[in-house]
Amino acid sequence: MKCGGCARGVTAIIQDIDPNAKVDIDLAAKVVSIETIANIEQITAALAKGGFPAQVQ
Template sequence: MQFHIENMTCGGCVRGVTKAIRSVDPSAEVAADIPTHKVDVTSARPAEAFLPALAGAGFEAVPV
């Protein structure tokens, strides 16, 4: 699945996004692309499961 996170602009943001995603699924694979603000997540959990954790970390994510 993929998310667009407009306010992900640096490596610190990527760490925060990754931490939020892994708080929901510790085994999730996360690949972020800062210039496009896209995050690819490989997980058995549905995309909607990650949205509250990302919002709580300050990242408004939009499933793509």
């Protein structure tokens, strides 16, 4: 992720799955922190499909 547009896209993908998810994005570090009740595999698959491949740490 390099810009606010990417951050909005990532947030939208996550909140499409869980509208109540809390999403915190650090663009400089390229890190997304999520508080959600959704399945993490579902989120990472949706992010990858949207062009944002993710790794869980």
